[in-house]
Amino acid sequence: DAKTTQPPSMDCAEGRAANLPCNHSTISGNEYVYWYRQIHSQGPQYIIHGLKNNETNEMASLIITEDRKSSTLILPHATLRDTAVYYCIVYYNQGGKLIFGQGTELSVKP
Amino acid sequence: DTAVSQTPKYLVTQMGNDKSIKCEQNLGHDTMYWYKQDSKKFLKIMFSYNNKELIINETVPNRFSPKSPDKAHLNLHINSLELGDSAVYFCASSQGGVGGNQPQHFGDGTRLSIL
Numbered sequence: 001d002a003k004t005t006q007p008p009s010m011d012c013a014e015g016r017a018a019n020l021p022c023n024h025s026t027i028s029g030n031e032y033v034y035w036y037r038q039i040h041s042q043g044p045q046y047i048i049h050g051l052k053n054n055e056t057n058e059m060a061s062l063i064i065t066e067d068r069k070s071s072t073l074i075l076p077h078a079t080l081r082d083t084a085v086y087y088c089i090v091y092y093n094q095g096g097k098l099i100f101g102q103g104t105e106l107s108v109k110p
Numbered sequence: 111d112t113a114v115s116q117t118p119k120y121l122v123t124q125m126g127n128d129k130s131i132k133c134e135q136n137l138g139h140d141t142m143y144w145y146k147q148d149s150k151k152f153l154k155i156m157f158s159y160n161n162k163e164l165i166i167n168e169t170v171p172n173r174f175s176p177k178s179p180d181k182a183h184l185n186l187h188i189n190s191l192e193l194g195d196s197a198v199y200f201c202a203s204s205q206g207g208v209g210g211n212q213p214q215h216f217g218d219g220t221r222l223s224i225l
Contacts, residue, residue, distance in 0.1 A: 093206075
């Protein structure tokens with residue numbers, strides 16, 4: 001079972017920041033928070049991951065609360081091409097088993 | 111340069127047939143995976159291989175047999191295909207090792223349809 005809880009769907013206006021929340025209240029000390037997205041008919045695309053500190057890359061920013069029980073993925077300027085299902089996953093490599101939940105379906109609207 | 115490539119992209123075949131899906135990665139990773147995404151869109155791991163050695167086998171029917179000829183390839187052979195095998199199959203790869211700091215990178219999937 002997935003160890004994360006995400007809203008099933010969200011809307012965002014094009015050009016605005018998209019803030020996608022994730023709860024992972026049972027996360028273990030060595031587990032990372034990962035974000036992937038799946039654009040229709042494509043393979044899951046890795047976005048970003050972190051352990052304790054906030055992280056930023058060319059795609060997004062990841063904000064992890066101090067108690068690590070929740071996190072937020074931020075797409076700073078959402079475009080129509082960011083419309084996808086976004087998956088938040090807690091992960092520690094025990095054979096590499098990524099457990100995908102239902103994710104958040106983000107719709108970016110003009 | 112496609113990092114994780116799968117062939118074929120589409121596979122339509124009859125029940126009872128045997129088919130193979132191939133996966134290759136050029137990322138220099140030592141761990142490869144097969145995932146299945148069913149009609150309800152749930153993604154579940156099937157197998158993982160590290161340095162050609164089977165690490166995960168997630169209660170998949172033994173009609174499914176992965177084969178890893180080398181670190182860069184992980185093929186999936188399916189015997190006696192059944193209607194329930196219709197799904198999208200994704201290959202992925204990552205650098206192995208204990209820890210959590212190794213993102214998995216996915217291919218674009220093989221859409222298998224059983225008639």
